[in-house]
Amino acid sequence: MAVNEFMHPRNRYRQKPNFHLLVKQYPELNEVARVDLTGKVKLDYRNKRAVHLLSKCLLLRDFGLKLELPPNKLVPTLPLRLNYIHWLEDIGSVAQWQDKETVRGIDIGCGASCIYPLLAVVQSQQRWHMVAIEKAEDSLESAKANVIRNELQGCINVQSQKLEGNTILLDVLKDFPNERFDFCMCNPPFFDSNSNELKPHDRTGKRREPSNASTGSLEELCTEGGEVKFISQIIEESLQLKDRVSVYTTMIGHKSSYEKILRALKQASIHNITVSRFCQGNTTRWAVAWSFDAKLLLPLVPNSLTTGENNVSPGKKKAVGKPVSCRIFAASDMDSIQSVKKCILTKLQAIAIDVRAVVETSTTDEIILELSAQENTWSHQRRKRRAAQISPDGKEMPNGNGTQPKCYDQQNGPEYSNKRPRLEEEQYEISSKEKIHADDSYLRAALNIHRKEDGYYLALQYVAGNAGKDAVNQILQYLKNTIKATPSEITTDGGKQAAACTSAK
Numbered sequence: 001m002a003v004n005e006f007m008h009p010r011n012r013y014r015q016k017p018n019f020h021l022l023v024k025q026y027p028e029l030n031e032v033a034r035v036d037l038t039g040k041v042k043l044d045y046r047n048k049r050a051v052h053l054l055s056k057c058l059l060l061r062d063f064g065l066k067l068e069l070p071p072n073k074l075v076p077t078l079p080l081r082l083n084y085i086h087w088l089e090d091i092g093s094v095a096q097w098q099d100k101e102t103v104r105g106i107d108i109g110c111g112a113s114c115i116y117p118l119l120a121v122v123q124s125q126q127r128w129h130m131v132a133i134e135k136a137e138d139s140l141e142s143a144k145a146n147v148i149r150n151e152l153q154g155c156i157n158v159q160s161q162k163l164e165g166n167t168i169l170l171d172v173l174k175d176f177p178n179e180r181f182d183f184c185m186c187n188p189p190f191f192d193s194n195s196n197e198l199k200p201h202d203r204t205g206k207r208r209e210p211s212n213a214s215t216g217s218l219e220e221l222c223t224e225g226g227e228v229k230f231i232s233q234i235i236e237e238s239l240q241l242k243d244r245v246s247v248y249t250t251m252i253g254h255k256s257s258y259e260k261i262l263r264a265l266k267q268a269s270i271h272n273i274t275v276s277r278f279c280q281g282n283t284t285r286w287a288v289a290w291s292f293d294a295k296l297l298l299p300l301v302p303n304s305l306t307t308g309e310n311n312v313s314p315g316k317k318k319a320v321g322k323p324v325s326c327r328i329f330a331a332s333d334m335d336s337i338q339s340v341k342k343c344i345l346t347k348l349q350a351i352a353i354d355v356r357a358v359v360e361t362s363t364t365d366e367i368i369l370e371l372s373a374q375e376n377t378w379s380h381q382r383r384k385r386r387a388a389q390i391s392p393d394g395k396e397m398p399n400g401n402g403t404q405p406k407c408y409d410q411q412n413g414p415e416y417s418n419k420r421p422r423l424e425e426e427q428y429e430i431s432s433k434e435k436i437h438a439d440d441s442y443l444r445a446a447l448n449i450h451r452k453e454d455g456y457y458l459a460l461q462y463v464a465g466n467a468g469k470d471a472v473n474q475i476l477q478y479l480k481n482t483i484k485a486t487p488s489e490i491t492t493d494g495g496k497q498a499a500a501c502t503s504a505k
């Protein structure tokens with residue numbers, strides 16, 4: 001099944017290139033293009049030469065990058081590589097790389113193409129600087145030549161792997177004693193050099209006809225123990241290096257390996273992780289990132305949160321909470337995701353939950369917020385609401401400043417319920433602590449607001465804290481109840497009232 005629709009939303013190759021135009025622009029593609037019965041120009045992805053030429057032309061057209069490869073070396077297919085770069089950008093938006101002048105990354109096994117460092121540097125407009133490590137001598141030389149060809153020596157440092165120590169990061173990083181890196185990345189050799197797994201088999205044991213040309217030498221694609229051993233070694237070394245590298249990331253070729261890697265992380269008590277899937281054509285790859293930086297909450301990285309795959313230990317318990325989600329508004333109830341956010345913020349403010357926007361772009365229908373609370377302010381909210389009913393006429397309260405929700409006690413008329421001010425006092429006291437990043441938060445959670453065709457959805461995920469995973473259920477229930485319980489708050493006044501949610505109509 002083609003999985004292009006699962007490509008990263010910013011991946012420019014979600015739309016297949018117009019080969020007709022591409023062949024016109026790069027006549028060398030004529031050699032491998034064919035015209036089908038309907039007159040459409042097509043490329044045969046099973047033809048190695050076609051894959052090679054296509055990658056070269058797209059790199060030049062879309063990134064201004066010139067690439068040369070020795071024969072029989074792995075030809076980098078761009079959509080998949082770009083997925084990894086976009087996922088790193090997402091990690092960077094949570095890690096606040098936007099505030100840094102230079103982001104420093106390491107690519108483990110850059111290959112003859114040096115594709116990831118080249119893409120990373122160009123895509124970031126040279127804000128990301130890369131150390132590219134390679135073990136094979138001929139690939140190393142070719143990688144250096146590609147960097148020089150593109151005049152990017154100032155941003156990419158190609159380094160030979162230190163073979164004597166048999167380490168992956170430990171020995172190379174001795175050459176950079178004073179540097180801390182923001183991330184490392186890796187497209188490891190997937191296959192075990194001792195097994196016969198290089199050619200994929202289907203469940204019947206018969207060989208499947210590959211839909212893409214397989215490129216690359218055995219030396220590039222195989223390592224002793226396969227990718228699981230390779231990545232397990234990176235995990236072990238990361239336990240020594242800790243925050244010398246802020247985020248460790250790797251791609252994984254097989255689902256079974258992905259499951260083993262998640263188990264290895266759990267066994268190493270590494271819980272601050274996020275995962276992703278990279279899709280292209282008929283190919284799916286997996287990816288995992290982990291960090292020892294307590295201020296960097298990887299579960300907040302977008303996309304993985306909404307898929308519900310985040311932090312999943314295979315077939316078993318979740319390392320951190322699985323998101324709980326619900327539809328909070330029908331599409332016709334609200335005019336934009338910003339209005340939904342405004343409404344949700346008001347509700348969270350009312351129970352003294354601190355909120356920090358983590359990801360918010362004008363182009364996507366997705367907002368990620370980090371929530372933190374210093375104590376339980378959400379329990380028994382139904383009881384509190386019953387005691388402090390929202391005024392149906394919306395009159396301003398005697399002592400109010402016009403910015404708080406209007407409350408009155410049903411039995412005693414339009415006076416304040418004696419419960420309501422207490423909540424406000426709590427609110428002031430707690431929010432004034434402003435400990436959003438404090439590691440001792442009672443609750444830290446990630447809230448994802450996203451839009452689907454039929455409405456606006458919330459997904460709330462427990463990240464850390466003594467409140468435990470049940471707290472996110474309770475908070476989501478509170479949001480559902482208060483939004484349902486106060487339909488009169490859904491107004492058309494553009495959100496002028498603090499407690500009001502803007503409606504489309």
Ligand SMILES: C[S@@+](CC[C@H](N)C(=O)[O-])C[C@H]1O[C@@H](n2cnc3c(N)ncnc32)[C@H](O)[C@@H]1O
Pocket residue numbers: 074075076108109110111112113114115116133134135136139161167168187188189190219220221223
């Ligand atoms: C699957 S290829 C990936 C190449 C390139 N990054 C890409 O995505 O096209 C894996 C690369 O890792 C290199 N490699 C294998 N073991 C390594 C090690 N211990 N240190 C550094 N590179 C290694 C291989 O030579 C090969 O170039």
